[in-house]
Amino acid sequence: MAGMEAVPQELLRRAYERKPLHLLKIPLHFALWGAATWVLYATRDHAFAIPIGLLIGFFIANLIRGLGAIAHDAVHGNCARSKRLSYLIALVCWAPSGMSVTLYRNYHLHHHRITNSYPDVDNFVVTDYTRNPLLAKILLLVVYSFAYPIYFATQMSRYVKRLSAWQRVQMVLELVGWWAIIATAFYLLPLQVFVFFYGVPFLFGAALASLTSMIEHYEMLPHDDDAYSSRTYGTSAHFFNFLWNNVSYHNEHHKYPGIPFYNLRSFHEAAYPYYEERVKAECYPGVLAIAFHLYGRILKLDVTKLDARYQGLNKDAERSRLMALNGIQPGVTA
Template structure:
């Protein structure tokens, strides 16, 4: 059987089982964030305050990424059966990203429907911006080095248009709510503490988002089988996956979006022997190895070949056609 179709059904049934105890990771991550902030207060006058602050900031950035992974699961309906509870979990866990979870939900469920196609936000088509070989490589390195969130933000206008009137109100309330909390934190915290508590983690988070977006989808082609839509990475990076709540098991998530985050690692390990070789080839034990491999491909980019891929495509018509589709429904299991 092709792709992941040979995976036994009993493994899938086990993977879909919900274990609400794992949602304790939410208060754990916030508690770790609070503890890290306490360290920032305790060391703000230390001779090594800046390097300590940078280390703490990087740790907080990883915690925020892990909270985002739980929010992502809630958007898929994997954290709770109640739509209201799912929304609240997603709101609390996604807010630290600084983005509206209502907008993210619309984008992300649609991304699953159109993965790697021309209009997919996660498919950064550099030739839409430049065909100069040097500038194209430089732009790709910038986007996948640290600027992916900036590019991402420029693409969200089309998803704002997909929201209903009430959803747009909800989006604004979410943004005002979170950034008001950050404004209060800025007013109450010493500037040095606030920088390492949120602003520097925000910058580190941009780098992490850029790096992982490249790993997950760069140069992956559209396919009718989601087993071929993305890469799984960092399978041996257990501490990272503890902090990130298994978001790196990205191929498993695309193929089986109903598997809760806490079951992805165990499912991957049990199901891997049943994967087709082509799928196994896109599973990586680390993060930096595949990242540098892809950066190397960027440096060897053939702009003419990339342009050929879309030469006969009516881009505007394709975008209109696919943007008119609804996203996948929360709770989809395969």
């Protein structure tokens, strides 16, 4: 059987089971963030305050990434049966990213519908910006090293247009609410503490988002079977996956978006022997090895071949057609 179709139904049944106890990761992550902030405050006059701050800032960036993974699960309806509770979980956990969860929800569920197609935001088509071979390589390296959030933000206007009037109000309220909290923190905290509490983590977070976005979807092609739509990575990076709440099991998530974050690792380990070899080939134990491999492929980019991928495609018509589709519904199990 192709893809992941040979995975026994019993494994899937267990993977879909909800275990609300795991949602205690939410207060744990915020508590760790608070403890990290206390360390920043206590060491602000230390001789090694800046190195300590950088390490703490990187740690906080990973905590925020982990909270975002739980928000992502709530958007899929995997954290609670109640729509209101799902929204509140998503709001609390996604807010640290600095983006509206209402806007993110519209984009992300649609991304699952059109994965790797031309208008998919996660499919960065560099030839839309330049066909110069050298500039194309530089732009790809920039986007997939630290600037992916900038590119991402420029694409969100198309999803704002998809929101209803109330959803747009909700989007603004979410943004104003979070940035008011950050403004308060800026006012109350010593500047040095604030920089490492949120400023540095924001920059590290941008780099993490850029790196992992490349790993998940760069050069992956559209396919009717989501078993082939993305890569799983970092399966041996247990500490980071604890902080990231298993977001790196990306192939499993795309194939079975209804599996809660806390079951993804155990499902992967149990189901892996049943995967087709082609799927196994896109599962990686680490993060940096596959990242550097993909950076190497960027350096070998053939613009002519990339152009050929979209040869004859009416890009405007394709974008209009696919942007008119609804995203997948929360609670979809496969």
